[in-house]
Amino acid sequence: MGRRALLLLLLSFLAPWATIALRPALRALGSLHLPTNPTSLPAVAKNYSVLYFQQKALAAGQLHICIIQLNHYKTPLVDHFGFNTVKTFNQRYLVADKYWKKNGGSILFYTGNEGDIIWFCNNTGFMWDVAEELKAMLVFAEHRYYGESLPFGDNSFKDSRHLNFLTSEQALADFAELIKHLKRTIPGAENQPVIAIGGSYGGMLAAWFRMKYPHMVVGALAASAPIWQFEDLVPCGVFMKIVTTDFRKSGPHCSESIRRSWEAINRLSNTGSGLQWLTGALHLCSPLTSQDIQHLKDWISETWVNLAMVDYPYASNFLQPLPAWPIKVVCQYLKNPNVSDSLLLQNIFQALNVYYNYSGQVKCLNISETATSSLGTLGWSYQACTEVVMPFCTNGVDDMFEPHSWNLKELSDDCFQQWGVRPRPSWITTMYGGKNISSHTNIVFSNGELDPWSGGGVTKDITDTLVAVTISEGAHHLDLRTKNALDPTSVLLARSLEVRHMKNWIRDFYDSAGKQH
Numbered sequence: 240m241g242r243r244a245l246l247l248l249l250l251s252f253l254a255p256w257a258t259i260a261l262r263p264a265l266r267a268l269g270s271l272h273l274p275t276n277p278t279s280l281p282a283v284a285k286n287y288s289v290l291y292f293q294q295k296a297l298a299a300g301q302l303h304i305c306i307i308q309l310n311h312y313k314t315p316l317v318d319h320f321g322f323n324t325v326k327t328f329n330q331r332y333l334v335a336d337k338y339w340k341k342n343g344g345s346i347l348f349y350t351g352n353e354g355d356i357i358w359f360c361n362n363t364g365f366m367w368d369v370a371e372e373l374k375a376m377l378v379f380a381e382h383r384y385y386g387e388s389l390p391f392g393d394n395s396f397k398d399s400r401h402l403n404f405l406t407s408e409q410a411l412a413d414f415a416e417l418i419k420h421l422k423r424t425i426p427g428a429e430n431q432p433v434i435a436i437g438g439s440y441g442g443m444l445a446a447w448f449r450m451k452y453p454h455m456v457v458g459a460l461a462a463s464a465p466i467w468q469f470e471d472l473v474p475c476g477v478f479m480k481i482v483t484t485d486f487r488k489s490g491p492h493c494s495e496s497i498r499r500s501w502e503a504i505n506r507l508s509n510t511g512s513g514l515q516w517l518t519g520a521l522h523l524c525s526p527l528t529s530q531d532i533q534h535l536k537d538w539i540s541e542t543w544v545n546l547a548m549v550d551y552p553y554a555s556n557f558l559q560p561l562p563a564w565p566i567k568v569v570c571q572y573l574k575n576p577n578v579s580d581s582l583l584l585q586n587i588f589q590a591l592n593v594y595y596n597y598s599g600q601v602k603c604l605n606i607s608e609t610a611t612s613s614l615g616t617l618g619w620s621y622q623a624c625t626e627v628v629m630p631f632c633t634n635g636v637d638d639m640f641e642p643h644s645w646n647l648k649e650l651s652d653d654c655f656q657q658w659g660v661r662p663r664p665s666w667i668t669t670m671y672g673g674k675n676i677s678s679h680t681n682i683v684f685s686n687g688e689l690d691p692w693s694g695g696g697v698t699k700d701i702t703d704t705l706v707a708v709t710i711s712e713g714a715h716h717l718d719l720r721t722k723n724a725l726d727p728t729s730v731l732l733a734r735s736l737e738v739r740h741m742k743n744w745i746r747d748f749y750d751s752a753g754k755q756h
Contacts, residue, residue, distance in 0.1 A: 341427030364721020438716035458681035468695025477694030490570025624654030687713025
């Protein structure tokens with residue numbers, strides 16, 4: 240693995256998209272699908288009205304998981320931190336108030352990440368499940384430069400000068416302005432506590448929002464938020480090591496079969512006939528050339544990474560339609576690494592087919608696609624080239640991947656070639672404190688032990704109010720998904736703890752407000 244593609248792939252946890260060459264690394268995974276798993280327990284009905292802040296109504300009647308009010312909010316400035324422009328843009332957000340109570344209620348505010356906010360709404364069932372218990376209004380705020388919240392419309396990505404305003408700091412300021420707007424314009428909301436909630440990059444934003452705007456939110460739930468996956472705060476190899484552990488524990492010799500597959504691909508691709516055989520054996524949509532081999536290996540690597548992130552205990556379609564515990568299913572085909580190259584690669588195809596064709600509807604595999612189009616490829620690629628600079632490396636010993644060292648210069652040169660910018664690897668830790676965050680309060684960091692992003696997350700309590708919740712059988716922000724009959728006990732306990740903390744924050748808010756009056 241030695242290409243920017245895989246660096247950006249890892250930087251896309253936050254977002255798996257259409258072409259690996261542009262792929263970042265934190266993921267908010269998935270495509271906008273209705274649940275297909277009969278054991279899912281959606282908390283709400285499916286109709287929603289579509290409205291705009293400027294009172295320009297659109298037709299309703301589509302089907303979705305959530306009942307929402309869809310607004311475009313035109314107050315946020317494109318640049319919150321300069322004074323020579325007053326340009327604004329339409330920020331989209333979703334509101335659901337079925338269970339909201341004006342007396343003693345709360346506001347749960349989802350800090351949108353790198354993609355379409357409706358997709359995040361549909362994949363954050365936890366908020367819907369706890370809304371009645373917390374008497375909560377639900378708000379899902381779309382991140383600037385994603386979905387329909389484009390500061391420069393169709394030109395947002397055509398001029399690098401426009402992208403200068405795509406930062407986490409600007410996004411947090413958008414959220415702050417939106418909360419002020421909601422409290423100004425919704426009767427009963429003005430004196431209610433707000434709790435920030437997010438997963439993946441959205442979880443990082445939720446934590447950072449509480450750190451930077453503690454007067455706006457009384458607390459934050461940061462699920463699968465790798466806020467320490469920067470500089471040398473954690474080892475650069477921890478992410479891929481966890482991926483490997485997931486495969487090693489899911490089947491005998493599974494990770495070793497994958498480790499040996501790379502050299503098998505190299506040997507088979509040395510000749511034209513070998514390339515032709517590989518194309519057929521892997522059922523690829525386009526013929527392989529010698530120039531495609533690194534891309535092919537990056538695509539396969541990303542598939543294993545994606546499987547680790549969505550190794551859920553029930554059938555799901557977050558990134559692709561998948562069975563329960565999909566890595567165990569994959570590893571059924573990878574039990575014997577000591578076979579011929581051709582047989583090993585045929586087994587690799589069977590494993591890949593679980594991810595890409597579990598539904599049986601796919602006729603060939605496209606090595607330019609790994610997941611959903613609901614996430615923003617271009618925006619995340621830019622963020623991974625500026626401030627979201629996460630070191631990744633592999634050594635082929637502690638992990639099942641080809642060795643590749645972290646190469647900041649390589650990333651920097653590629654970023655400059657694509658965007659005309661150089662990354663600032665120290666900026667996030669300067670801005671948000673790195674591991675020096677003990678002065679902050681009221682943040683719950685949840686992590687699943689199966690999730691490779693947990694390696695960059697907060698997994699131990701820092702103080703009594705900076706709390707870590709560990710989900711032993713959890714993949715990527717499993718706790719934020721809707722409740723399911725097959726949920727393991729560890730995630731049930733995690734959600735119970737999270738709700739208890741949120742109730743405490745709400746109680747403390749009202750106790751403090753009562754004393755002030």
